Amino acid sequence: MRTQIGIIGAGPAGLFLSHLLHRIGIDCVVLENRSRHDIENTIRAGVLEHWLIDLMNEMGLGERMMREGRPDTGITMQFLGQRHHLDFEELTGKKITVYAQHEVLKDLVAARLAQGGPLLFSVSNVAIADVETDKPRITFNDAEGAPQVLDCDFIVGCDGFHGPSRQAIPQSARQELDMHYPWGWLGILAEAPRSWHELVYSNHERGFALLSTRSPMTQRIYLQCDPHDSLDAWSDDRIWAEMQERFAFPGWELFEGKIFQKSIVGLRSFVCQTMQHGRLFIAGDAAHIVPPTGAKGLNLSVADVVMLSRGLDDWYKKGSKDRLDSYTETCLTRIWKYERFSWYMTTLFHRNDAETAFERRIHLADLDYVCSSKAAATALAEIYVGLPIG
């Protein structure tokens, strides 16, 4: 098999890249080791930045998102029993849209297959070779187990944090930086109506809680927990009791319902400051991880491949490698702003048992400042809605 761009991974980064390349007439093949059903049913992110909505619509992929996604003018911040609306639209002129990542993937997969784009699911034994030559290749077994070779001009690793592409950059050439947080997120999906008109971020003495949504009758709710907690320790009753405490607000009711999905994820920040090596590029979670508090993971992954697609366009159309050569530097500028923002939102909203009484008052003053200063609110809002994609 031969193509111009070999893409490993059919998550947001890999699928958006395939559509961006298709739009500019560059051939690509996407290799995904999970099944179509699995990737379309993996519950992850929920918030899309304004420019990503525009991109989906520009590519003709936004019809269902515009129909089923929930555009929000802002978020609600809750602390000390008070709720404060941060009006992003008033502060920035932009909105966010709550539309689940797995729904985005369904739309991207269906469109890619309809275009006849080679999108191979359930592959195995993916290995990257010869990236230091001008004939890089990917070896793998296809869904039937037959060995295959994909010859490419370039390989793009969109295979997430645990995929093989980052490891294909020699350790000596990789500069990796990370931070771990002492918190985990217990996330649930519940069959219940919406209890509030927008996202609620609650900083409560008992811990952080986040009220999000997936549809009018499916709610996505998160609780700060110990990252080493087991789901066995979190019965449905305990989960609802904890959520009622952390979201408690006079005259308001959190609607409960059947919990049909539970998970616990740890929080971390990670950046591989080397995002290219020879003819190999890495993008998205393969290169960086943010704690989900700022709702940046998916959006940052897509921003990487927007930048990369521009460099590949220059390479094929103008014979210029300048934008490919500056890919890492270009992406890191946005990545580190989003890493800081995600760290900020995480430390702002999570209950840190290790902080002193004085630090707790500083923390509460920080929350109060965001809710009482237009300048502070705008600083949060402009990144939450999404920095310009340039």
Ligand code: FAS
């Ligand atoms: P992804 O990890 O999404 O996609 C990588 C793809 O590569 C996967 O489909 C994988 O199966 C495939 N792959 C891996 N190894 C392979 C191999 N060897 N061969 C072929 N394919 C391979 N972000 C938010 O903004 N908000 C959230 O609430 C949020 N919650 C999250 C919860 C969890 C449990 C996780 C893990 C992440 C969460 N994220 C969240 C972040 C998430 O949305 C990512 O930022 C986003 O999926 C990144 O997209 P990709 O870079 O495409 O990587």
Ligand code: PHB
């Ligand atoms: C989600 O809906 O999954 C979501 C929303 C906002 C966040 C994180 C996750 O900050």
